[in-house]
Amino acid sequence: MMRVWLALWLGTASLLWAQRQPAIELRNGWMYSADSGMVTGAFLEIHNRSSQPDTILHAQSDCAEHTEIHTTVRNSDGTMGMRPLSELVVPAQKTIVLKPRSLHVMLYHLRRTLGVGDRCRLVLKSKRYGDLPIELEVRR
Numbered sequence: 723m724m725r726v727w728l729a730l731w732l733g734t735a736s737l738l739w740a741q742r743q744p745a746i747e748l749r750n751g752w753m754y755s756a757d758s759g760m761v762t763g764a765f766l767e768i769h770n771r772s773s774q775p776d777t778i779l780h781a782q783s784d785c786a787e788h789t790e791i792h793t794t795v796r797n798s799d800g801t802m803g804m805r806p807l808s809e810l811v812v813p814a815q816k817t818i819v820l821k822p823r824s825l826h827v828m829l830y831h832l833r834r835t836l837g838v839g840d841r842c843r844l845v846l847k848s849k850r851y852g853d854l855p856i857e858l859e860v861r862r
């Protein structure tokens with residue numbers, strides 16, 4: 723009897739664990755080097771392996787006092803500008819690429835100077851899976 727309960731318990735535990743495993747994978751995170759107090763951009767790929775869409779609610783980093791997700795837009799006069807996004811939808815089975823002159827994460831008022839080869843932790847908050855961390859590699 724004990725054995726049956728144990729098997730049931732293990733089965734349930736592994737099922738719960740599988741459900742909690744994030745189907746969102748963050749890859750290739752990097753950011754531009756910048757001095758303490760400055761603003762810089764961060765980039766990565768957000769891959770959704772699940773058959774359900776997910777939403778990134780916000781971004782946060784210990785390296786910066788304030789973080790926003792931005793999209794790049796063309797202004798009516800032809801110049802390029804940026805707009806903050808209140809959230810970012812990641813469709814099922816799709817990868818969203820954040821890259822220069824496109825979608826990006828804006829890091830405001832860096833808490834320390836970040837030079838080439840340094841690392842900075844970024845956390846994206848997913849609606850389905852909660853906090854998803856990634857290490858950003860600092861590039862020129």
Ligand SMILES: [Cu+2]
Pocket residue numbers: 792804826827828
């Ligand atoms: Cu921006």
